[in-house]
Amino acid sequence: MLEIRSNGTLTGKGKTLSGYAAVFNSEAVLGDFTEVIRQGAFAKSLATGSNIRALSNHDANALVGTTRGGTLQLREDAHGLAFTLALPNTSHGRDLAELVSRGDVSGCSFGFRVAPGGDRWEQRGKQMVRELLNVELIEVTLTADPAYADTSVAMRSLHAARRDDYFANNRMLWLETCK
Numbered sequence: 001m002l003e004i005r006s007n008g009t010l011t012g013k014g015k016t017l018s019g020y021a022a023v024f025n026s027e028a029v030l031g032d033f034t035e036v037i038r039q040g041a042f043a044k045s046l047a048t049g050s051n052i053r054a055l056s057n058h059d060a061n062a063l064v065g066t067t068r069g070g071t072l073q074l075r076e077d078a079h080g081l082a083f084t085l086a087l088p089n090t091s092h093g094r095d096l097a098e099l100v101s102r103g104d105v106s107g108c109s110f111g112f113r114v115a116p117g118g119d120r121w122e123q124r125g126k127q128m129v130r131e132l133l134n135v136e137l138i139e140v141t142l143t144a145d146p147a148y149a150d151t152s153v154a155m156r157s158l159h160a161a162r163r164d165d166y167f168a169n170n171r172m173l174w175l176e177t178c179k
Contacts, residue, residue: 015087015097021110021140023080028148033121033128037148042076044115045137054085055141058111062092064142072140081110083140096142107146111139 024039045052054065054072065071065085073084087093099105118134 015093016084017087017100017142018084019082019108020080021074021083021108023148024078026080026148027129030147033130034124035130035132037080037132039078040076041118041132041135042074042081042137044134045112046074046076050136052137053139054083055139056092056096056105057143057145058109058139058141064088064090064093064096074137074140081137081140085140099144100142105142105144107143109141109143109146110137111141112137 022037022042024037024041026037028035049067051066051068052072052074053060053063056062056064064087067074071086071088075082087097096105112132112135114132115134115136118132120131120133122129122131
């Protein structure tokens with residue numbers, strides 16, 4: 001069963017998005033339970049080299065990038081699941097760029113399957129809490145309907161991209177991120 005989680009903020013101008021699709025140790029209340037993503041939850045999934053897609057609103061017909069194509073780059077760091085997405089010159093890419101620049105699309109999300117033993121449930125007072133420990137990442141998506149409040153995404157400008165060329169040579173990642 002594919003599970004979907006949404007959250008984030010998108011601002012700025014340009015054709016490249018970057019930020020965090022998930023933030024570790026951040027809680028989201030998902031109706032009957034609260035969910036928390038723990039550090040390392042995406043590590044095994046990313047290590048497999050499987051093709052992970054970037055979508056608009058979890059719509060498989062609105063593909064805007066893939067890890068296999070090199071247009072979506074993902075990494076897990078101490079903060080969460082970081083990504084950089086080069087938007088395509090397609091109707092979905094151009095529409096998404098416009099919606100992000102207007103502030104209409106302001107969220108980031110991810111779709112996943114829980115690996116066997118990849119989650120832990122605990123009763124805390126009246127609330128059930130689910131910890132995600134190991135998930136199979138299927139997709140990241142941009143959405144106007146976020147669930148996790150702590151993720152961040154920014155559209156990078158041409159000026160920032162030029163700086164990135166310089167910093168990439170020094171193995172540094174320059175992010176201009178707005179929450």
